[in-house]
Amino acid sequence: MKIQSTVVSYINRSVQLSALVLSLAASSIVFGVSHASVDDHGEHDALQVSALTVTWGDYQTFTDVKPANGMRKAYAESTFKTLEEYMHKLTANLPQGHTLAMTITNLDLAGRVLPGSFTGLGLHSADMIRVIKTIDIPRIEFTYEYKDANGIVLKSDTVNLKDMSFMTGHNPLFSSDSLKYEKNMLRKWFKDTFASSFS
Numbered sequence: 001m002k003i004q005s006t007v008v009s010y011i012n013r014s015v016q017l018s019a020l021v022l023s024l025a026a027s028s029i030v031f032g033v034s035h036a037s038v039d040d041h042g043e044h045d046a047l048q049v050s051a052l053t054v055t056w057g058d059y060q061t062f063t064d065v066k067p068a069n070g071m072r073k074a075y076a077e078s079t080f081k082t083l084e085e086y087m088h089k090l091t092a093n094l095p096q097g098h099t100l101a102m103t104i105t106n107l108d109l110a111g112r113v114l115p116g117s118f119t120g121l122g123l124h125s126a127d128m129i130r131v132i133k134t135i136d137i138p139r140i141e142f143t144y145e146y147k148d149a150n151g152i153v154l155k156s157d158t159v160n161l162k163d164m165s166f167m168t169g170h171n172p173l174f175s176s177d178s179l180k181y182e183k184n185m186l187r188k189w190f191k192d193t194f195a196s197s198f199s
Contacts, residue, residue: 010179052091054084055103062137063108068128076087079109079179094197097149106141110166110181134167138181146194161189 059065059076067075091100109130116127139162146155163169163185172187173180 051094051099052088053099053101054087056080057105058081064108064112065109066105066113068113068130082179083182087186090187094194098197099147100144102142102144104140104142107137110138111136132167136168137162138185140182140185155193161185
């Protein structure tokens with residue numbers, strides 16, 4: 001009887017231990033799902049944070065998206081990405097649910113790319129360099145459509161943006177930023193166009 005009682009006690013403890021393990025496992029699974037759903041929700045929110053959609057035209061038809069060195073396509077893609085990231089920052093504080101869709105139809109970067117021998121800097125004639133002068137102003141042409149949270153168009157227009165005083169006007173961007181003139185031009189346009197959206 002004593003042996004039988006010991007066996008029964010051992011079995012009961014085993015059953016209790018198994019139940020405890022299963023309970024802990026179930027808790028871990030539930031916690032994992034909950035945690036995953038939070039991550040998924042967070043990622044979804046992150047994707048919704050930006051109110052901006054940008055469509056770029058064919059870089060080969062743009063006036064000037066030329067690299068001093070390297071492949072033109074790679075340079076154009078890098079330029080578009082950098083400008084678009086900056087525009088996302090500009091739209092970050094638009095009212096919740098508002099959207100801005102832009103289609104870029106032309107880009108003319110400040111300055112022009114010239115052979116090094118033309119610059120008077122003593123460079124080899126095979127070297128190319130972007131020379132910035134006041135006559136070579138930055139320009140960007142685009143259409144845009146700005147909507148509220150209900151999808152109602154609040155503003156839309158075709159814009160031919162240019163900055164005649166790009167070298168002398170106020171520019172808060174770092175001097176080392178290779179696209180500081182283009183970014184500043186967009187910054188000023190955004191401020192002038194959407195100032196009322198923040199009131």
